[in-house]
Amino acid sequence: MDLARAHGLSTQAVRNYEAAGILPAAERGPQGYRSYTARHARALDAFLALVPGHGHAAAAAILQAVHRGATADALRLVDEGHARLLDDRRTLTSVEAALRDLDPVPPERGDVFVGPLAHRLGVRPATLRKWERAGLVRPRRDPRTGYRVFGAADVRDARLVAQLRRGGHLLERIAPVLDRVRSAGGVEPLAATLTDWHARLTARGRAMLRGAAALDAYLEG
Known part of the structure; x- marks a missing residue:
C-alpha cells in the first residue's frame, strides 16, 4: 500500500x-x-x-x-x-456575561498613583493591592520612590475589575476576562471577536x- x-x-x-x-x-x-x-x-x-x-x-x-x-x-x-x-467554553460564557455588565470605559491619559485611583473607583487602596496580588492589575513601580504607578492600560483594567466586582463576579472569573481584554487590545475589540470565538x-x-x-x-x- x-x-x-x-x-x-x-x-x-x-x-x-x-x-x-x-x-x-x-x-x-x-x-x-x-x-x-x-x-x-x-x-x-x-x-x-x-x-x-x-x-x-x-x-x-x-x-x-x-x-x-x-x-x-x-x-x-x-x-x-x-x-x-469545556473550560474554554466556560471562559467564553464568563467573558460574555462580564461584557454585558460593563459600562463604557473612557480612555485614560497619564499616570496615577494608588491612592487617587482608589478614590476614583470608590474602593480602598488595600483593595487595589489585593487585585494586584491576584494578577488583575499590574502597575509598575516608580524606580525612585517605589510607589505603584498605574498607566492608562492599568487604569482601564482597574475600572473593569471594579465594575465586574460590583456586578458580583468572582476574582477567579475576572482574570480570564482581563486576559482576553489585554490580548484583544481593549473591550471593544474583544466584543468584536466573540462571534469568531464561538465559531x-x-x-x-x-x-x-x-x-x-x-x-x-x-x-x-
Missing part, C-alpha cells in the same frame, strides 16, 4: 510517524522495504483526524499510547482535550467528534 500517496504525505513523513510510534511498526520485505497495510492506513486516518481538534502533540500522544497497549491512557488524553474545550470553539468541537470517530474505528480494528 502506498500510504504516503494515499494521504497526500511524503514518504519521509510516513517513516517519521512510524518511528515516533504514531503508526504501528511495519514489517519489512526481503529487500528491506516497509510493507504498510490497511491497519497502518486506519492509524494514519485516526491521527490526521485527531490533529485538528487536539493538536499535533496530543494526537501523537494518543496514538502512541494505543500502540504501546495503553488504551486507557489514550482515552484519558482524549478526555483531557474535551475538558480543555472556532464549534469547529474545534466538531473536529474532536470526527477524531473520536476515526480513533474508535481504528480501535475496533
Whole structure:
C-alpha cells in the first residue's frame, strides 16, 4: 500500500510517524522495504483526524499510547482535550456575561498613583493591592520612590475589575476576562471577536467528534 500517496504525505513523513510510534511498526520485505497495510492506513486516518481538534502533540500522544497497549491512557488524553474545550467554553460564557455588565470605559491619559485611583473607583487602596496580588492589575513601580504607578492600560483594567466586582463576579472569573481584554487590545475589540470565538470553539468541537470517530474505528480494528 502506498500510504504516503494515499494521504497526500511524503514518504519521509510516513517513516517519521512510524518511528515516533504514531503508526504501528511495519514489517519489512526481503529487500528491506516497509510493507504498510490497511491497519497502518486506519492509524494514519485516526491521527490526521485527531490533529485538528487536539493538536499535533496530543494526537501523537494518543496514538502512541494505543500502540504501546495503553488504551486507557489514550482515552484519558482524549478526555483531557474535551475538558480543555469545556473550560474554554466556560471562559467564553464568563467573558460574555462580564461584557454585558460593563459600562463604557473612557480612555485614560497619564499616570496615577494608588491612592487617587482608589478614590476614583470608590474602593480602598488595600483593595487595589489585593487585585494586584491576584494578577488583575499590574502597575509598575516608580524606580525612585517605589510607589505603584498605574498607566492608562492599568487604569482601564482597574475600572473593569471594579465594575465586574460590583456586578458580583468572582476574582477567579475576572482574570480570564482581563486576559482576553489585554490580548484583544481593549473591550471593544474583544466584543468584536466573540462571534469568531464561538465559531472556532464549534469547529474545534466538531473536529474532536470526527477524531473520536476515526480513533474508535481504528480501535475496533
